[in-house]
Amino acid sequence: MRPTTRPSSARAPASLREPRIQPMKPSAVSKRKLKESSAESAESISQVQKILRERFCHHCAAGKLFGMEQQYRHLLELLKRTTVHGESNSALIIGPRGSGKTTLLNHVLKDLREMKQVRENLLEVHLNGKAPVQSDVQKGKKLCKAGKGGKFLVGEKDNCQLFMRNPFLSGLLQTNDKVALKEITRQLQLENVVGDKVFGSFAENLAFLLEALRKGDRTSSCPILFVLDEFDLFVHHKNQTLLYNLFDISQSAQTPVTVIGLTCRQDILELLEKRVKSRFSHRQIYLMNSFDFKQYIKIFKKQLSLPDEFPDESFAQKWNNNVQHLSEDKTVQDVLQKLFHHTKDLRSLHLLLMLAGSAVTVHHPLLTAADLQEASRQHSTDCKANIVHGLSVLEICLIIAMKHLNEVYDGEPFNFQMVYNEFQKFIQRKAHSMYNFEKPVVMKAFEHLLQLELVQPLERPSVRAQREYLLMKLLLDSSQIMEALQVYPNCPTDVKQWAASSLSWL
């Protein structure tokens, strides 16, 4: 729901505010018509919400790829050769977080599945993510059986060629080689798998898998694609056994495998052991967010506009026109520029658009610049400053005392006693007696600050050390404190003055 007090929409130009009045117009015509049209727009609004939510929250593969045509082609060719020629390969996709590594891979896999299978069973086109892997395998098995039966169309035979399995492995789930190995065996449906259970010890599993892979050869066995998500975590496994074996298979005349690793670390090759590194083919695909602001605006437009197949065409057109207007608007460009300067990754753009998009309701069907500004404001607030706003005056006083200690002693750590003394000086010389609290109360306030992690003990608190004499550090910068004080509601004047000058109590 929208807050009742919206930030002044007067800042938005008149042309942008206009559409908001539009849905109200029919009210003059007749009551029935109003009911119809509002129901209709409610329908489209919920449609819009659904589309945007899918786009921003689910990160589905349906969207377009931005600025990675070359990488796309490289990866597609690589995987195509694996399936068609049975060539073994290994590659790493490297890029900062949110640069579309998984999206790129999903796109390639999707297009790859379409390429040959689209003629026969359209059912398979919709497969994506982790679940379809299973059904893919089962479908393949069914086809194999059908093939043995003898009655088999030539066209269908073609399709089986692309029957490829892709175990998805994530370094976060498969935390050691044992788990990873079980997962591989399970997804490959080898003979030691019954149901979803893998039998045998770790050593047996490894021997079994390697034996199975050793028996295959380039021309006749089914190629396997290994996708290692969070590749940098696999590097920390003991002896890098899994990586060594996967790369070793890809470099020897066994079952054709392609190993694709996804990682955000630029120094990934330095983490590999030298025999593992030697077996890796040093094929690196970099995704770098290498677009400029103009393209960023274009991405913004693309991400926000409705697709052509939207049911209510007139609304879609209105929406898209509005998006076009927005992208040319100065305030919107400022908002986007700010975000662009901050980070280029598209996930934060999605977050911003999601925040703004959630403001769209029946009474407010089109996005305005003010929505985006509000979203940007929410997006960029300082969380520590927000915590300071919620503190009591005594706690604020303690923070100011710590700030003074930091200034006087140049960032040296302090303990509660020093802070208390500083606070006492303030009360005795300057302030009225109304802040003259007992020491236990001040201690309580100090401990509250400790719990909020605005101060942090220098070393672990041991049982022996007394609470008053533990050395602490303040986790706020003085500029943060001053800014927070400016907006602190009902801040006493003498406290403000004390904060401004560390010498004022003299």
Next chain:
Amino acid sequence: TPRNATPEIPRRIQAAQEPASVLEEARLRLHVSAIPESLPCREEEFQDIYNFVESKLIDGTGGCMYISGVPGTGKTATVHEVIRCLQQAAEDEELPPFQFVEINGMKLTDPHQAYVQILEFLTGQKVTAAHAAVLLAKLFSTPGPKRKTTVLVVDELDLLWTRKQNVMYNLFDWPTQKHSKLIILAIANTMDLPERIMMNRVASRLGLTRMSFQPYTYKQLQQIVSSRLKGVKAFEEDAVQLVSRKVAALSGDARRCLDICRRATEICEFARQNRTPEIVRMAHVTEAIDEMFSSPYVNAIRNASLHEQIFLKAILAEFRRAGVEEATVQQIYHHFVALCRVEGLQSPTVSEIMAICSRLGACRLLLVEATNKYLHMRVRLNLSQDDVLYALREE
């Protein structure tokens, strides 16, 4: 558990396509897995190993040989070739017949699993590691009149190290026994491995028969590539030479050389227009080399967002001020605010600065401490200051 399961990957329905063009043919031959019948440039090493094993076979005694060399110098391939030739000779009844067993330290989950695998190769029994050790010791110490000689290849020897070194000790102790008829070829990367990690009694049993594989020189690499491409005109002569020289200067790893050549054929295929046959030229090879060897950091910095770049500048400024290559976020923050003021930008909040810092830390341009220290988190650069300056200056 299905005891007698035969491990197998399903077969593909349609056979793999055969190479259609010259470049595809070349790519197939250049794949690391396509090991040729006889290895070029390793004739001497081949002969040495062959002679060693042959003499032991004829004498009916046991022995050890230690083979070392950096990765990608053809150790395992040469040993396999020797074994293949010996098996051929044994079939022709020029040599007494022998058994061949291979284990690889990297393919074992635990050093003691070596016993299990050796026993399974020799007798087909599946037992636990402790039991297998006992059985093997008995097997090799008791005289068996009809026992064949066993050639055991131990790859990645350094991974069989345990604290008590009993696995290594046993492996090298068996050949010294009178009736064992065991010949061991141990392969590892470092030349001084026996002196470095082995106890004296293990090193002494390993003996002094050692061989080290030198990294390939550029001429040898060139010969390797051209021998694989015999009869296929896909590469310019100079292009192969460039690759060989680059790789030889860096590591002398034959795998790397073949991978670069393979990548160059792909680049060539991308670049060519309408199906005219094309051969791999200098430009393609240069591109492939750049792709594989260039440092990613500079590119990453150039594509970073403006504030991330300013953050890096602020780090440099703080390093210059303090003269130490480490700074806290708080110190950097003050420089950051100043730099933003100079550039006329609105300076971001501390939360955003922390986000920038952790993003740069995640892609390892920076090395950062755990984030719970907030402003007192210490930051270092993961690359040299000169690289950062170079990346930031060229705009």
